[in-house]
Amino acid sequence: MERRPSSEEAASPQEVKSISKASFRRLPRYHQIMRAFEDLGRKYISSKELSEILEINETLVRKDMADLSIRGKPNQGYSIQTLRQTIEGFLGLKEPTEALIVGGGHLGKALAMYPGFDNYGLRIMGIFDNDPAKIGSDVNGLIVEDVEQLCRRVEEKQIKLIILCVPKDAAQPITDEVIACGVRAVWNFTPQELHVPKHVRIRNEQIVAGFMALSYYLKSLPVEEM
Amino acid sequence: MERRPSSEEAASPQEVKSISKASFRRLPRYHQIMRAFEDLGRKYISSKELSEILEINETLVRKDMADLSIRGKPNQGYSIQTLRQTIEGFLGLKEPTEALIVGGGHLGKALAMYPGFDNYGLRIMGIFDNDPAKIGSDVNGLIVEDVEQLCRRVEEKQIKLIILCVPKDAAQPITDEVIACGVRAVWNFTPQELHVPKHVRIRNEQIVAGFMALSYYLKSLPVEEM
DNA sequence: TACATATCGTGAAATAGTTCTCTTTTTCGC
DNA sequence: GCGAAAAAGAGAACTATTTCACGATATGTA
Numbered sequence: 001m002e003r004r005p006s007s008e009e010a011a012s013p014q015e016v017k018s019i020s021k022a023s024f025r026r027l028p029r030y031h032q033i034m035r036a037f038e039d040l041g042r043k044y045i046s047s048k049e050l051s052e053i054l055e056i057n058e059t060l061v062r063k064d065m066a067d068l069s070i071r072g073k074p075n076q077g078y079s080i081q082t083l084r085q086t087i088e089g090f091l092g093l094k095e096p097t098e099a100l101i102v103g104g105g106h107l108g109k110a111l112a113m114y115p116g117f118d119n120y121g122l123r124i125m126g127i128f129d130n131d132p133a134k135i136g137s138d139v140n141g142l143i144v145e146d147v148e149q150l151c152r153r154v155e156e157k158q159i160k161l162i163i164l165c166v167p168k169d170a171a172q173p174i175t176d177e178v179i180a181c182g183v184r185a186v187w188n189f190t191p192q193e194l195h196v197p198k199h200v201r202i203r204n205e206q207i208v209a210g211f212m213a214l215s216y217y218l219k220s221l222p223v224e225e226m
Numbered sequence: 227m228e229r230r231p232s233s234e235e236a237a238s239p240q241e242v243k244s245i246s247k248a249s250f251r252r253l254p255r256y257h258q259i260m261r262a263f264e265d266l267g268r269k270y271i272s273s274k275e276l277s278e279i280l281e282i283n284e285t286l287v288r289k290d291m292a293d294l295s296i297r298g299k300p301n302q303g304y305s306i307q308t309l310r311q312t313i314e315g316f317l318g319l320k321e322p323t324e325a326l327i328v329g330g331g332h333l334g335k336a337l338a339m340y341p342g343f344d345n346y347g348l349r350i351m352g353i354f355d356n357d358p359a360k361i362g363s364d365v366n367g368l369i370v371e372d373v374e375q376l377c378r379r380v381e382e383k384q385i386k387l388i389i390l391c392v393p394k395d396a397a398q399p400i401t402d403e404v405i406a407c408g409v410r411a412v413w414n415f416t417p418q419e420l421h422v423p424k425h426v427r428i429r430n431e432q433i434v435a436g437f438m439a440l441s442y443y444l445k446s447l448p449v450e451e452m
Numbered sequence: 453t454a455c456a457t458a459t460c461g462t463g464a465a466a467t468a469g470t471t472c473t474c475t476t477t478t479t480c481g482c
Numbered sequence: 483g484c485g486a487a488a489a490a491g492a493g494a495a496c497t498a499t500t501t502c503a504c505g506a507t508a509t510g511t512a
Contacts, residue, residue: 020468020469021468021469022468022469022470023469024439024442027438028432028434028435028438029430029432029435031438032417032419032430032432033419035417036417036418036419046488046489046490047489047490048488048489053419056470057470057471057472058471059470059471059472059491060469060470060471062489062490062491062492063469063470063491063492065490066491066492071490071491072489072490072491073477073478073479073489073490074476074477074478074479074488074489074490074491075477075478075479075480075487075488075489075490076478076479076488076489076490077488077489077490078490090442091438091441091442091445092441092442092444092445092446093438093441095445097437097440097441097444106332106335106336106339106340107336107340109332109336110332110333110335110336113332114332114333114433116417116434117434117437120434120437120438120441121441122434122437122441160444161440161444184443184444185440185443185444187436187437187440191258191261191262191342192262193258193259193262193279201440201443201444203436203437203439203440204255204258205433205436206254206255206258207340207431208254208342208343208346208348209254209255210413210429210431211323211343211346211348211413211429212253212254212257212317212319212346213250213429214323214387214411214413214427214429215317215318215319215323215346215347215348216250216316216317216318217410217411217427218318218323218386218387218410218411218427219317219318219321219323220318246498246499247498247499248498248499248500249499272458272459272460273459273460274458274459282500283500283501283502284459284501285461285462285500285501285502285503286499286500286501288459288460288461288462289461289462289499289500291460291461292461292462297460297461298459298460298461299459299460299507299508299509300458300459300460300461300506300507300508300509301457301458301459301460301507301508301509301510302458302459302460302508302509303458303459303460304460453512454511454512455510455511455512456509456510456511456512457508457509457510457511458507458508458509458510459506459507459508459509460505460506460507460508461504461505461506461507462503462504462505462506463502463503463504463505464501464502464503464504465500465501465502465503466499466500466501466502467498467499467500467501468497468498468499468500469496469497469498469499470495470496470497470498471494471495471496471497472493472494472495472496473492473493473494473495474491474492474493474494475490475491475492475493476489476490476491476492477488477489477490477491478487478488478489478490479486479487479488479489480485480486480487480488481484481485481486481487482483482484482485482486
C-alpha cells in the first residue's frame with residue numbers, strides 16, 4: 001500500500017520542481033499577502049480568501065499551490081508560514097543577494113534608503129555616481145562613491161546584481177562595463193533598451209506601466225478586469 | 227467589390243475596439259521601445275526586430291498590431307510614430323491625468339520629482355504629508371501640504387487618481403477618505419492590501435517583484451525565459 | 453518591367469492557462 | 483461516534499494565447 005505524506009509533514013516548505021510562467025508572476029503577490037496576514041497573526045488561509053484578494057478563480061489558487069508542492073488542510077486552508085517560506089525558498093530570497101546601485105539621483109537614493117529590501121535578502125552594498133557634488137555624501141549610511149570605482153567594487157565583492165538608476169545615455173556603457181566584471185543581472189530603472197549577452201538577465205522596471213493601466217481605466221470606463 | 231484601406235491611410239492612429247489582456251500587458255513595453263527608436267530617428271520597425279527586443283514570437287507582434295488595428299507596410303514594417311500614438315490614444319495618455327501624491331518620504335519625493343511623467347500626461351498637482359517637519363517644504367516646486375487638506379484638494383480639483391506612498395498603516399484610512407471624495411483609482415506603493423468599492427481601481431506597485439524574478443534567476447541558473 | 457526579397461496578414465494548429473465538476477478529507481457541533 | 487460543513491485535490495472541459503504555415507503585397511534592382 002502506498003504511503004501518503006500527512007498534512008503535518010507537508011506543512012514544511014517543499015522542494016519545488018517547476019512552475020508555470022503565470023504562477024510565477026503571481027508569486028510576489030502571494031508573498032506580500034502572506035506577510036500581511038502573518039502580521040495579523042493568522043495561521044491559515046483558504047483558496048477562497050486568496051482568490052478574492054487576487055481576483056482570480058479559487059481553483060487557480062489551488063493549482064498554484066500544487067505547482068509549489070504545497071498541500072493544504074481540508075477545512076482549514078494553507079499554512080501561511082509554509083506558503084511564505086516556500087516562495088522565499090523557491091525564489092532564493094533566503095540567501096542574501098548583494099547589489100550595487102548606480103546613480104545617486106532621487107530614485108537611486110530612494111532605493112538605497114528603502115528599508116524593505118532586507119526582508120527579501122537584498123543587500124545594498126554601495127551607491128555610485130559620477131557627480132563630484134554627490135560623491136562622498138552619505139545616503140542612509142552608505143557613502144556615494146565615484147562611478148570610476150564601480151568595477152573594482154564589483155570584482156572585490158563578486159557582485160552579481162546591479163541596480164541602474166542613471167540617465168538614459170549612461171545606461172549601456174555602464175552595463176557593458178559591469179558585465180565584463182562578472183555581473184549576471186541588471187535591474188534597469190532607466191528607459192534605455194539594453195543589449196546584453198545571453199547569460200545576463202535584464203529586468204526592465206517601467207514604473208510608468210502601472211500608471212498606464214490606471215489611465216486606461218480612468219479614460220475608458222466602464223471596463224472589466226485587465 | 228470591397229474597398230480596403232491603403233497602407234497610407236492606415237498610417238494614422240486607429241480606433242481600437244478591444245484587445246487581449248496579454249497584448250494589453252505588452253503595451254507599455256511597445257511604447258517605451260517606440261520612444262527609444264524615435265529618438266534614434268527611425269521611422270519604421272519590423273515585427274522581427276520587435277520580437278527580438280521583447281523576446282517573443284514574430285507572429286505574436288503582428289497579432290498585437292492587429293489588435294491595435296495597426297497595419298504595417300510590406301517590406302518596411304510598422305510606422306513607429308503611428309504605433310506610439312495609437313498606444314497613447316488607446317491608453318488615454320494624450321489627455322492629462324491629474325494626481326496627488328500622499329506621503330512625502332523618499333519615494334513620494336522621488337515620484338514628485340520624476341520628470342518623465344509629463345510624457346504620459348500624468349500631472350502631479352500636489353504632495354501631502356502629516357509630518358509637521360515636512361509640511362511647507364518644497365519638492366520640485368510643489369509645497370508639501372498637510373494631509374488634513376487632502377480631501378479638500380481632491381474635491382476642488384476633481385482629482386481621480388491618488389498615488390499612495392505612506393506607511394502601511396495609514397494606507398487604508400487615507401484610501402477610504404479620498405474615495406469618499408471622488409477618487410476612482412489608487413496607485414498603491416505600500417505593501418498594504420487595500421479594500422475598495424467595485425468602482426475604484428487599485429494598482430499595487432510591488433517594486434520588489436522585479437527583484438524577486440532576478441533573484442530566482444541568480445539562484446537557480448541555468449533557466450529559461452519567465 | 454519583371455523578379456527577388458523582406459515583410460505583413462491571417463486562419464489553423466498547438467500550447468498554456470483557467471474554470472468546472474465531482475470526490476475526498478478534516479474539523480466541529482451535537 | 484455521527485452528520486454537516488468547509489475546504490482541498492484532481493481530472494476533464496473550456497478558453498486564451500502563442501506559434502506555425504502559407505499566401506499577399508510593396509520595394510528595390512537588373
